[in-house]
Amino acid sequence: MAESRQALQTTGEKCHDPYLRCALYGAAQVALGVRGCCVLSHSPQGCYQLVGAAFGWQDADYTETLTLCTKLCEDEIVHGGEDVLARTILEAQELNVPILFVLTACGPEIVGDDVVAVCQDTSSRVNFRIVPILCAGFRGDQNQGTDIALEAILRQLVPEDGKKIPRSVLLIAPHANANPTWMGDLAWVKRVLAEMGCTVAATLTHDTALSDFQQVPLAEGCLVLSHDAGQKAADYLLQRYGIEQWCQGLPLPVGFTNTRRWLTELGQRLGAETVAERLISEGEKRVVEVCRRKGLEISAMHRTSAAIVADATVGIPLVRFITEDLEMIPRLICLRSGQAGATELLEHELVDLALNPKLIYNTDVYQSKTALAEVKPEMVLGSNIERHAVEDLGIPFVFRLVNPISRFRLVDRAYWGYEGMLNLIESIQNDWLDRYRSKERRYKARW
Amino acid sequence: MDASRIAFHGTLQQLLEKVKKGEMIPKLQASHAPPCKFWTAFQVLNGIRHMAPVIHGPKGCTYSVASSYKMRGCEYRGVPLEPTSCTAQNEADVVYGGEGKLLEAVKEADRRYHPELIVILSCCCSGITGDDVETIAQVAAKEVSAKVLAIRSEGFGGDFRSGYEDAFRVLMELMEPRKEVMKGTINIIGAREGPTYTEWVEDLDEIKRLVEAIGAKINGVLCGGCTLEQIRKAPSAELNASWCYDWGQKLGDLMEERFGVPYARTGQPYGLKATEEWTMGVAIPLGLEERAREVIRKETAAVAEELDTLRSYFQGKTALIEIAEFPGPIRALSLASMAEEFGAHPIIINLHPYTIKERMPSIEFLLKRGQNPEVILTQGLFSLGSFNSSTETQEEVEMIAAQYDNAIYLGSPLRQPGIPQLNMTTITGYPQYGYQGIRNIARLMRVGMEQAARPRSRLFRQVLYGE
Numbered sequence: 001m002a003e004s005r006q007a008l009q010t011t012g013e014k015c016h017d018p019y020l021r022c023a024l025y026g027a028a029q030v031a032l033g034v035r036g037c038c039v040l041s042h043s044p045q046g047c048y049q050l051v052g053a054a055f056g057w058q059d060a061d062y063t064e065t066l067t068l069c070t071k072l073c074e075d076e077i078v079h080g081g082e083d084v085l086a087r088t089i090l091e092a093q094e095l096n097v098p099i100l101f102v103l104t105a106c107g108p109e110i111v112g113d114d115v116v117a118v119c120q121d122t123s124s125r126v127n128f129r130i131v132p133i134l135c136a137g138f139r140g141d142q143n144q145g146t147d148i149a150l151e152a153i154l155r156q157l158v159p160e161d162g163k164k165i166p167r168s169v170l171l172i173a174p175h176a177n178a179n180p181t182w183m184g185d186l187a188w189v190k191r192v193l194a195e196m197g198c199t200v201a202a203t204l205t206h207d208t209a210l211s212d213f214q215q216v217p218l219a220e221g222c223l224v225l226s227h228d229a230g231q232k233a234a235d236y237l238l239q240r241y242g243i244e245q246w247c248q249g250l251p252l253p254v255g256f257t258n259t260r261r262w263l264t265e266l267g268q269r270l271g272a273e274t275v276a277e278r279l280i281s282e283g284e285k286r287v288v289e290v291c292r293r294k295g296l297e298i299s300a301m302h303r304t305s306a307a308i309v310a311d312a313t314v315g316i317p318l319v320r321f322i323t324e325d326l327e328m329i330p331r332l333i334c335l336r337s338g339q340a341g342a343t344e345l346l347e348h349e350l351v352d353l354a355l356n357p358k359l360i361y362n363t364d365v366y367q368s369k370t371a372l373a374e375v376k377p378e379m380v381l382g383s384n385i386e387r388h389a390v391e392d393l394g395i396p397f398v399f400r401l402v403n404p405i406s407r408f409r410l411v412d413r414a415y416w417g418y419e420g421m422l423n424l425i426e427s428i429q430n431d432w433l434d435r436y437r438s439k440e441r442r443y444k445a446r447w
Numbered sequence: 448m449d450a451s452r453i454a455f456h457g458t459l460q461q462l463l464e465k466v467k468k469g470e471m472i473p474k475l476q477a478s479h480a481p482p483c484k485f486w487t488a489f490q491v492l493n494g495i496r497h498m499a500p501v502i503h504g505p506k507g508c509t510y511s512v513a514s515s516y517k518m519r520g521c522e523y524r525g526v527p528l529e530p531t532s533c534t535a536q537n538e539a540d541v542v543y544g545g546e547g548k549l550l551e552a553v554k555e556a557d558r559r560y561h562p563e564l565i566v567i568l569s570c571c572c573s574g575i576t577g578d579d580v581e582t583i584a585q586v587a588a589k590e591v592s593a594k595v596l597a598i599r600s601e602g603f604g605g606d607f608r609s610g611y612e613d614a615f616r617v618l619m620e621l622m623e624p625r626k627e628v629m630k631g632t633i634n635i636i637g638a639r640e641g642p643t644y645t646e647w648v649e650d651l652d653e654i655k656r657l658v659e660a661i662g663a664k665i666n667g668v669l670c671g672g673c674t675l676e677q678i679r680k681a682p683s684a685e686l687n688a689s690w691c692y693d694w695g696q697k698l699g700d701l702m703e704e705r706f707g708v709p710y711a712r713t714g715q716p717y718g719l720k721a722t723e724e725w726t727m728g729v730a731i732p733l734g735l736e737e738r739a740r741e742v743i744r745k746e747t748a749a750v751a752e753e754l755d756t757l758r759s760y761f762q763g764k765t766a767l768i769e770i771a772e773f774p775g776p777i778r779a780l781s782l783a784s785m786a787e788e789f790g791a792h793p794i795i796i797n798l799h800p801y802t803i804k805e806r807m808p809s810i811e812f813l814l815k816r817g818q819n820p821e822v823i824l825t826q827g828l829f830s831l832g833s834f835n836s837s838t839e840t841q842e843e844v845e846m847i848a849a850q851y852d853n854a855i856y857l858g859s860p861l862r863q864p865g866i867p868q869l870n871m872t873t874i875t876g877y878p879q880y881g882y883q884g885i886r887n888i889a890r891l892m893r894v895g896m897e898q899a900a901r902p903r904s905r906l907f908r909q910v911l912y913g914e
Contacts, residue, residue: 014548025507048480088477385528
């Protein structure tokens, strides 16, 4: 059994070097997951850059999704920005969009712009739906912003109720996942659900059609695809529409055991146990065969001391995967968030795996670096931030798995499921082999 | 030419006058926005080694600038990762004020990071609630080892330019009075270790190479990776010179006024004439004229073939220059001068009235030097929606190109107007300044002319314009 652990829930720190952006960014991610929408940032122009970052995170297409900004200056902070907001909403008429999300930043919320009233007043003069979302940066981090926006959208765009569609499910917060190409994870979930005969009623949100929101009350179940955000939406859906959450309390499907558990529960929920068993046996067989045929760097991983510095969505499932499947020993886990359900889940996993790593929730860059210096793992499963942060710590390997990784990838690569296992192993092995590429030549070639 | 697609056609001087009179609303449309004052102030400060920012604001402002500038600095400029910290303001801080938390944060930053300098940057939240960041900086300075400065940089407080200028102004508090002048030593001013898209290491390297070649030394590049010590000593340099007149102008004027440091007012070293002017602008005040002339002679001889290439290709052509949005309006004007030097008639396309307003002193300076090129603004420049704007502008640039015999296009590969074109956006690895720049621009010119008949790729066209 694991001994008692040192877990830093909060450090009382005043000076924070964050891994996360603010609520406005998280809310923008949710809004920009609605296909063909327009997002208006009621903010100074700096905040608009966050909307731009969210645009990229949602793989939005500039030929169909638009972003605007009221570009508030001193005048609007002193005298209020309601006029410029109304003007910009009316100006957006020429863009021919079906829906406009109005996101509020710190400035207009503090000075008291009545954004909801402006949206109501202008709604009769435009030919698109307007959804105000109060998501000022000071309301929390990006995960909280995701929760705020999901709630606003569920309350404003989803109809009262309707007849349930058998074997249908909602997918919640797929984008709250630091896999840089998280769309691969979402696609894997959709594939296995389809194989089990399940209909995805709506994805909240990614490439979501406006009409999909009509389907929300009709779903039988929901899956929260993040350990960082989305739980509040699932709770609301249960309370408001009686939609049950599936796979609750299970780590997301990374590695043999997590994937087996996840698929098994889905199979049971959908009456598709046989399909689930087939997916599991075929998937596990494929992973083994691919690794046998193409080569698995077992010596790189066996009993190496490892640190995980990641969001909860990737970080928590990695613990079992690297311990059971890759024979690493997690000595340090730094999670960028620390929602109640997620911390309980992680601690349950650690007990089950008889692990006793140092734990930090809601970590910042300084805490991670200090903990890495203290623990001195051989390997870090993290991001480009850790790659730079450990430069002077003598830690030989940093595997870049989570955002930011500075390797732009055009092709979506899942971390979930069986192909996901192979993708993770490949990333780890590439970074491991890269360490053996000499940066200098000892002598010159003659040709 | 379809006149309805042309919003302005005249000279730079005429455009400036219209902007001054408010005839063309000098405001970017809602779908276009440069960074706010906070971002640009951070860009400047981020160029000081071992500086720990304490951003008095929520996490979003902090992570965003760290991600955009700090990480890119680590990757591109090879600087080590240093912290970007904040007070992570929440609702309680907004309601009750966050001065106490800020003071503690500064102390914690000093303990954690051992910086030489801590700069407190205010954001919208702290700016509106009225937290007195300057007083906190004064109080904190007595309790920590590092120097402490504060800058009011709330995003709503000004446009992007004010962030740069205010940051340079605040940094002057670190400068010691002009003492014994460091003979033969200059400061390169106006740089930002953003790094921004308009400021390439390779261009700065070429400037440094020229300065060293004429026998001068550089005290520091302010603030392109400089140390606190270099900032302290900056007023004792013999001369200030800028990598770009536009960005150096404010700090140059202020340092001249306060410390009496002369400022070499020169444009960007694009082409032979401007490079000579930039070099002599440094050499003459330092008494290095003779050596500089020798350097210029040798360097010019070494690029003789490239100069011939440029003259032969530019001569008698109309040079349509469209880089006002990227890599920037001042570079567009510098490029226009270069095109004229080599015998072309330059026309600058889409120099937004907004940028004229923001860069008024620099534009006026260039006009005084006799740079008054023809300017065309098209309607696409003012379209709402960046995709709409780009699509319309492509059509308009094609239309303009068709009006001129023998035109060449110097701009972005986002466009392909059907005439020979130079891709002026590949500066990483291929600087455009100085003699290296002449080599690279000649290479671009050869490629552009020799490959002019090639069609636009279907992939690029459909990605850009969705056709």
